[in-house]
Amino acid sequence: MEIRIRRAQRSDLSEVIRLVRELAIYEKAEHEMWSTLEQYELAFDEKRISCDVAMVENEIVGCTVYYDTFSTWKGKMLYLEDFIVSESYRKYGIGQKLYDAFIEEAKKRDCKLVRWEVLDWNEPALRFYEKQGAIIEKDWWKAKVVF
Amino acid sequence: MEIRIRRAQRSDLSEVIRLVRELAIYEKAEHEMWSTLEQYELAFDEKRISCDVAMVENEIVGCTVYYDTFSTWKGKMLYLEDFIVSESYRKYGIGQKLYDAFIEEAKKRDCKLVRWEVLDWNEPALRFYEKQGAIIEKDWWKAKVVF
Numbered sequence: 001m002e003i004r005i006r007r008a009q010r011s012d013l014s015e016v017i018r019l020v021r022e023l024a025i026y027e028k029a030e031h032e033m034w035s036t037l038e039q040y041e042l043a044f045d046e047k048r049i050s051c052d053v054a055m056v057e058n059e060i061v062g063c064t065v066y067y068d069t070f071s072t073w074k075g076k077m078l079y080l081e082d083f084i085v086s087e088s089y090r091k092y093g094i095g096q097k098l099y100d101a102f103i104e105e106a107k108k109r110d111c112k113l114v115r116w117e118v119l120d121w122n123e124p125a126l127r128f129y130e131k132q133g134a135i136i137e138k139d140w141w142k143a144k145v146v147f
Numbered sequence: 148m149e150i151r152i153r154r155a156q157r158s159d160l161s162e163v164i165r166l167v168r169e170l171a172i173y174e175k176a177e178h179e180m181w182s183t184l185e186q187y188e189l190a191f192d193e194k195r196i197s198c199d200v201a202m203v204e205n206e207i208v209g210c211t212v213y214y215d216t217f218s219t220w221k222g223k224m225l226y227l228e229d230f231i232v233s234e235s236y237r238k239y240g241i242g243q244k245l246y247d248a249f250i251e252e253a254k255k256r257d258c259k260l261v262r263w264e265v266l267d268w269n270e271p272a273l274r275f276y277e278k279q280g281a282i283i284e285k286d287w288w289k290a291k292v293v294f
Contacts (some may be wrong), residue, residue: 006230024220024283032220033221034222034259035219035220035221036218036222039217040219043222043223046257046286048223057168065219065239067217067218069195069226069228070212071182071228072164072167072182072228073167073176073179073180074179075182075186075190076190079216081217081218081219083214101163103292106294107294109184112181112182112293113291113294114292115290116289116290116291117287117289118287118288119286119287119288121286126288127162132292135290135293136290137289137290138288140265140267141265141283141285141287142262142283142287143262143263143264143276143281143283144260144262144281144282144284145260145280145281146259146260147253147254147258147259
Protein backbone atom coordinates (compact mmCIF):
# COMPACT_ATOMS: atom_id res chain seq x y z
CA MET A 1 0.00 0.00 0.00
CA GLU A 2 1.54 3.29 -1.04
CA ILE A 3 0.93 6.04 1.51
CA ARG A 4 1.64 9.66 0.72
CA ILE A 5 1.47 12.55 3.22
CA ARG A 6 0.93 16.03 1.86
CA ARG A 7 -0.20 19.44 3.05
CA ALA A 8 -3.98 19.79 2.64
CA GLN A 9 -5.39 22.22 0.11
CA ARG A 10 -8.57 24.19 0.64
CA SER A 11 -10.49 21.76 -1.58
CA ASP A 12 -9.56 18.86 0.75
CA LEU A 13 -11.43 20.36 3.71
CA SER A 14 -14.70 18.55 2.98
CA GLU A 15 -12.81 15.24 3.26
CA VAL A 16 -11.10 16.47 6.46
CA ILE A 17 -14.46 17.28 8.03
CA ARG A 18 -15.75 13.83 7.02
CA LEU A 19 -12.82 12.24 8.92
CA VAL A 20 -13.37 14.52 11.94
CA ARG A 21 -17.00 13.37 12.02
CA GLU A 22 -15.92 9.72 11.78
CA LEU A 23 -13.65 10.17 14.84
CA ALA A 24 -16.35 12.10 16.75
CA ILE A 25 -18.63 9.07 16.25
CA TYR A 26 -15.85 6.74 17.51
CA GLU A 27 -15.47 9.04 20.55
CA LYS A 28 -19.26 8.82 21.15
CA ALA A 29 -19.61 12.54 20.66
CA GLU A 30 -21.12 13.21 17.23
CA HIS A 31 -23.80 15.34 18.94
CA GLU A 32 -20.98 17.63 20.13
CA MET A 33 -19.84 18.41 16.59
CA TRP A 34 -21.51 21.56 15.30
CA SER A 35 -18.81 22.97 13.07
CA THR A 36 -19.40 23.63 9.39
CA LEU A 37 -17.30 23.45 6.23
CA GLU A 38 -17.54 27.25 6.01
CA GLN A 39 -15.89 27.60 9.44
CA TYR A 40 -13.07 25.29 8.33
CA GLU A 41 -12.59 27.23 5.11
CA LEU A 42 -12.48 30.56 6.97
CA ALA A 43 -9.95 29.23 9.51
CA PHE A 44 -7.88 27.81 6.63
CA ASP A 45 -8.01 31.07 4.66
CA GLU A 46 -6.99 33.07 7.73
CA LYS A 47 -4.14 30.60 8.36
CA ARG A 48 -5.56 29.75 11.79
CA ILE A 49 -5.25 26.00 11.03
CA SER A 50 -2.91 23.77 9.07
CA CYS A 51 -3.83 20.28 7.88
CA ASP A 52 -1.88 17.37 6.51
CA VAL A 53 -3.64 14.55 4.68
CA ALA A 54 -2.65 10.92 4.12
CA MET A 55 -3.39 9.65 0.62
CA VAL A 56 -3.81 6.04 -0.49
CA GLU A 57 -4.17 6.07 -4.23
CA ASN A 58 -6.44 9.05 -4.74
CA GLU A 59 -8.33 8.77 -1.48
CA ILE A 60 -7.83 10.81 1.71
CA VAL A 61 -7.73 8.20 4.50
CA GLY A 62 -6.25 10.22 7.37
CA CYS A 63 -5.41 13.73 8.47
CA THR A 64 -4.00 15.99 11.14
CA VAL A 65 -5.30 19.44 12.03
CA TYR A 66 -2.95 21.67 14.03
CA TYR A 67 -2.12 25.29 14.81
CA ASP A 68 0.45 27.54 16.47
CA THR A 69 -0.17 28.43 20.08
CA PHE A 70 1.95 29.72 22.96
CA SER A 71 2.83 28.03 26.23
CA THR A 72 3.46 30.57 29.00
CA TRP A 73 5.88 28.01 30.47
CA LYS A 74 7.73 26.82 27.37
CA GLY A 75 7.21 29.33 24.55
CA LYS A 76 6.08 28.61 20.99
CA MET A 77 3.97 25.46 20.76
CA LEU A 78 2.27 23.48 18.00
CA TYR A 79 -1.08 22.10 19.11
CA LEU A 80 -2.45 18.94 17.50
CA GLU A 81 -6.20 19.56 17.48
CA ASP A 82 -7.19 16.43 15.59
CA PHE A 83 -5.40 13.30 14.34
CA ILE A 84 -7.39 10.73 12.43
CA VAL A 85 -6.84 7.56 10.44
CA SER A 86 -10.03 6.19 8.93
CA GLU A 87 -10.97 2.96 10.71
CA SER A 88 -10.51 0.56 7.78
CA TYR A 89 -7.03 1.97 7.10
CA ARG A 90 -5.55 1.48 10.56
CA LYS A 91 -2.53 -0.80 11.23
CA TYR A 92 -0.74 0.17 8.00
CA GLY A 93 1.56 2.77 9.56
CA ILE A 94 -0.44 5.73 8.27
CA GLY A 95 -0.75 7.27 11.75
CA GLN A 96 3.02 7.04 12.21
CA LYS A 97 3.64 8.91 8.97
CA LEU A 98 1.15 11.63 9.88
CA TYR A 99 2.63 11.93 13.37
CA ASP A 100 6.18 12.16 12.02
CA ALA A 101 5.15 14.89 9.57
CA PHE A 102 3.54 16.82 12.44
CA ILE A 103 6.69 16.59 14.62
CA GLU A 104 8.85 17.65 11.68
CA GLU A 105 6.62 20.66 11.06
CA ALA A 106 6.80 21.65 14.76
CA LYS A 107 10.60 21.64 14.61
CA LYS A 108 10.55 23.58 11.36
CA ARG A 109 8.39 26.24 13.03
CA ASP A 110 10.89 26.43 15.91
CA CYS A 111 8.38 25.22 18.49
CA LYS A 112 9.60 24.22 21.94
CA LEU A 113 6.91 21.59 22.43
CA VAL A 114 3.82 19.98 20.96
CA ARG A 115 0.65 19.09 22.80
CA TRP A 116 -2.60 17.27 22.25
CA GLU A 117 -5.29 15.47 24.25
CA VAL A 118 -6.42 11.88 24.42
CA LEU A 119 -9.50 10.25 25.93
CA ASP A 120 -8.54 8.19 28.99
CA TRP A 121 -10.29 5.05 27.60
CA ASN A 122 -8.75 5.21 24.11
CA GLU A 123 -6.25 2.38 24.63
CA PRO A 124 -4.96 2.08 21.04
CA ALA A 125 -4.25 5.83 20.93
CA LEU A 126 -2.54 5.75 24.35
CA ARG A 127 -0.31 2.82 23.30
CA PHE A 128 0.64 4.67 20.12
CA TYR A 129 1.52 7.90 21.97
CA GLU A 130 3.54 6.04 24.61
CA LYS A 131 5.50 4.36 21.80
CA GLN A 132 6.36 7.85 20.51
CA GLY A 133 7.82 8.79 23.89
CA ALA A 134 5.06 11.30 24.64
CA ILE A 135 4.48 12.32 28.26
CA ILE A 136 0.89 11.67 29.36
CA GLU A 137 -0.37 13.98 32.13
CA LYS A 138 -3.40 12.81 34.09
CA ASP A 139 -3.85 15.56 36.69
CA TRP A 140 -5.47 18.27 34.56
CA TRP A 141 -9.14 18.65 33.83
CA LYS A 142 -10.58 20.50 30.85
CA ALA A 143 -12.97 23.39 31.35
CA LYS A 144 -15.16 25.02 28.73
CA VAL A 145 -18.00 27.44 28.18
CA VAL A 146 -19.98 27.08 24.95
CA PHE A 147 -21.91 30.15 23.72
CA MET B 148 -9.95 48.94 46.43
CA GLU B 149 -10.23 50.24 42.89
CA ILE B 150 -9.62 47.54 40.31
CA ARG B 151 -9.09 48.38 36.65
CA ILE B 152 -8.81 45.82 33.84
CA ARG B 153 -7.03 46.90 30.69
CA ARG B 154 -5.38 45.33 27.66
CA ALA B 155 -1.68 44.68 28.32
CA GLN B 156 0.97 46.67 26.47
CA ARG B 157 4.31 45.23 25.41
CA SER B 158 6.01 46.93 28.37
CA ASP B 159 3.74 45.03 30.80
CA LEU B 160 5.09 41.63 29.73
CA SER B 161 7.84 41.51 32.37
CA GLU B 162 5.11 41.85 35.03
CA VAL B 163 2.99 39.20 33.26
CA ILE B 164 5.91 36.75 33.30
CA ARG B 165 6.45 37.49 37.01
CA LEU B 166 2.81 36.50 37.68
CA VAL B 167 3.12 33.37 35.51
CA ARG B 168 6.15 32.36 37.58
CA GLU B 169 4.24 32.99 40.81
CA LEU B 170 1.45 30.65 39.63
CA ALA B 171 3.95 28.03 38.42
CA ILE B 172 5.39 27.99 41.96
CA TYR B 173 1.85 27.59 43.41
CA GLU B 174 1.30 24.70 40.97
CA LYS B 175 4.58 23.12 42.17
CA ALA B 176 6.05 23.38 38.70
CA GLU B 177 8.55 26.25 38.61
CA HIS B 178 11.15 23.82 37.18
CA GLU B 179 8.81 23.36 34.18
CA MET B 180 8.90 27.05 33.29
CA TRP B 181 11.65 27.73 30.75
CA SER B 182 10.12 30.57 28.77
CA THR B 183 11.83 33.94 28.45
CA LEU B 184 10.68 37.53 28.19
CA GLU B 185 11.99 37.57 24.60
CA GLN B 186 9.63 34.70 23.70
CA TYR B 187 6.69 36.59 25.23
CA GLU B 188 7.63 39.75 23.34
CA LEU B 189 7.92 37.89 20.05
CA ALA B 190 4.55 36.17 20.54
CA PHE B 191 3.03 39.55 21.48
CA ASP B 192 4.55 41.31 18.46
CA GLU B 193 3.32 38.55 16.13
CA LYS B 194 -0.17 38.78 17.73
CA ARG B 195 0.01 35.13 18.78
CA ILE B 196 -1.08 36.06 22.33
CA SER B 197 -3.31 38.64 23.93
CA CYS B 198 -3.07 39.67 27.60
CA ASP B 199 -5.29 41.59 29.94
CA VAL B 200 -3.93 42.96 33.20
CA ALA B 201 -5.67 43.89 36.45
CA MET B 202 -4.39 47.11 38.02
CA VAL B 203 -4.69 48.17 41.66
CA GLU B 204 -3.37 51.69 41.89
CA ASN B 205 -0.32 51.48 39.65
CA GLU B 206 0.50 47.82 40.28
CA ILE B 207 -0.28 44.83 38.05
CA VAL B 208 -1.82 42.26 40.41
CA GLY B 209 -3.40 39.81 37.95
CA CYS B 210 -3.52 38.87 34.29
CA THR B 211 -4.95 36.61 31.63
CA VAL B 212 -3.05 35.29 28.60
CA TYR B 213 -5.16 33.93 25.75
CA TYR B 214 -5.17 33.29 22.02
CA ASP B 215 -7.38 32.31 19.09
CA THR B 216 -7.55 28.63 18.25
CA PHE B 217 -9.94 26.40 16.32
CA SER B 218 -12.07 23.53 17.57
CA THR B 219 -12.71 20.95 14.84
CA TRP B 220 -16.02 20.27 16.58
CA LYS B 221 -17.25 23.79 17.38
CA GLY B 222 -15.32 26.27 15.22
CA LYS B 223 -13.52 29.43 16.37
CA MET B 224 -12.35 29.19 19.97
CA LEU B 225 -10.57 31.46 22.45
CA TYR B 226 -8.14 29.53 24.62
CA LEU B 227 -7.28 30.82 28.10
CA GLU B 228 -3.66 29.81 28.50
CA ASP B 229 -3.06 31.45 31.86
CA PHE B 230 -5.21 33.24 34.45
CA ILE B 231 -3.56 34.63 37.55
CA VAL B 232 -4.38 36.79 40.54
CA SER B 233 -1.41 37.43 42.77
CA GLU B 234 -1.90 35.56 46.06
CA SER B 235 -2.16 38.58 48.36
CA TYR B 236 -4.83 40.13 46.08
CA ARG B 237 -7.26 37.21 46.03
CA LYS B 238 -10.84 37.46 47.40
CA TYR B 239 -11.37 41.02 46.13
CA GLY B 240 -13.20 40.06 42.94
CA ILE B 241 -10.20 40.67 40.67
CA GLY B 242 -10.45 37.18 39.12
CA GLN B 243 -14.12 37.75 38.32
CA LYS B 244 -13.33 40.99 36.50
CA LEU B 245 -10.53 39.35 34.50
CA TYR B 246 -12.75 36.37 33.66
CA ASP B 247 -15.64 38.63 32.56
CA ALA B 248 -13.27 40.62 30.30
CA PHE B 249 -12.04 37.36 28.76
CA ILE B 250 -15.59 36.12 28.05
CA GLU B 251 -16.54 39.50 26.58
CA GLU B 252 -13.49 39.40 24.30
CA ALA B 253 -14.39 35.86 23.14
CA LYS B 254 -17.87 37.02 22.15
CA LYS B 255 -16.44 40.10 20.42
CA ARG B 256 -14.17 37.81 18.37
CA ASP B 257 -17.20 35.70 17.41
CA CYS B 258 -15.89 32.57 19.13
CA LYS B 259 -18.20 29.61 19.61
CA LEU B 260 -16.55 28.50 22.83
CA VAL B 261 -13.74 29.14 25.29
CA ARG B 262 -11.53 26.54 26.89
CA TRP B 263 -8.87 26.25 29.55
CA GLU B 264 -7.40 23.67 31.90
CA VAL B 265 -7.35 23.31 35.66
CA LEU B 266 -5.36 21.08 37.99
CA ASP B 267 -7.61 18.45 39.58
CA TRP B 268 -6.46 19.42 43.12
CA ASN B 269 -6.91 23.19 42.71
CA GLU B 270 -10.13 23.45 44.74
CA PRO B 271 -10.43 27.28 44.84
CA ALA B 272 -10.06 27.44 41.05
CA LEU B 273 -12.56 24.61 40.52
CA ARG B 274 -15.13 26.32 42.78
CA PHE B 275 -14.66 29.58 40.88
CA TYR B 276 -15.12 27.91 37.47
CA GLU B 277 -18.19 26.00 38.63
CA LYS B 278 -19.72 29.27 39.83
CA GLN B 279 -19.21 30.64 36.29
CA GLY B 280 -21.22 27.73 34.85
CA ALA B 281 -18.19 26.19 33.13
CA ILE B 282 -18.35 22.53 32.15
CA ILE B 283 -15.49 20.51 33.68
CA GLU B 284 -14.44 17.44 31.68
CA LYS B 285 -12.48 14.78 33.54
CA ASP B 286 -12.04 12.07 30.90
CA TRP B 287 -9.23 13.59 28.82
CA TRP B 288 -5.53 13.32 29.46
CA LYS B 289 -2.91 15.74 28.18
CA ALA B 290 -0.05 14.51 26.03
CA LYS B 291 3.11 16.39 25.16
CA VAL B 292 6.52 16.10 23.60
CA VAL B 293 9.15 18.67 24.61
CA PHE B 294 12.06 19.27 22.21
